[in-house]
Amino acid sequence: MFKRIMVPVDLAHADRLERALGVAADLARHYGATVIYVGVAAATPGALAHSPAEFAAKLKSFAEAKAAESGIDAEAHAMTSHDPSTDLDPTLLKAVGETGADLVIMASHIPNITDYIWPSNGGTVASHAKVSVMVVRA
Numbered sequence: 001m002f003k004r005i006m007v008p009v010d011l012a013h014a015d016r017l018e019r020a021l022g023v024a025a026d027l028a029r030h031y032g033a034t035v036i037y038v039g040v041a042a043a044t045p046g047a048l049a050h051s052p053a054e055f056a057a058k059l060k061s062f063a064e065a066k067a068a069e070s071g072i073d074a075e076a077h078a079m080t081s082h083d084p085s086t087d088l089d090p091t092l093l094k095a096v097g098e099t100g101a102d103l104v105i106m107a108s109h110i111p112n113i114t115d116y117i118w119p120s121n122g123g124t125v126a127s128h129a130k131v132s133v134m135v136v137r138a
Contacts, residue, residue, distance in 0.1 A: 002031045006101035010094050011048055011058060020107035020136040025070035027105070034073040036099045037063045040084045040091050052080045062100050089124040096129055104133045
């Protein structure tokens with residue numbers, strides 16, 4: 001049913017993604033699908049990496065570790081954004097097409113009052129993606 005499962009990851013908060021990462025791995029094993037871990041970073045130096053190439057290498061290492069740990073096929077797809085905090089949603093939507101994903105699995109938080117003012121990333125991607133999106137609450 002699913003062949004390519006895209007999972008957005010924030011390497012700075014990977015510990016908060018375990019539930020969504022587990023769901024993605026389970027579905028990948030069930031369907032024989034590949035998981036594509038997508039990360040978005042700024043082109044400028046940051047706490048995680050000094051350059052887009054360094055960020056891509058870290059994301060690749062993350063994908064390789066998750067693949068070995070979960071027994072799945074995995075890829076990394078690093079994307080660069082001028083300001084990830086403001087254009088994360090369109091960047092993730094672009095990644096859906098670039099990766100050929102047919103399912104997106106995203107971690108999300110329990111809704112709170114600010115979600116009535118600013119929509120969550122998961123809600124925005126689910127509203128605009130042309131593929132199925134599963135939002136997994138932490």
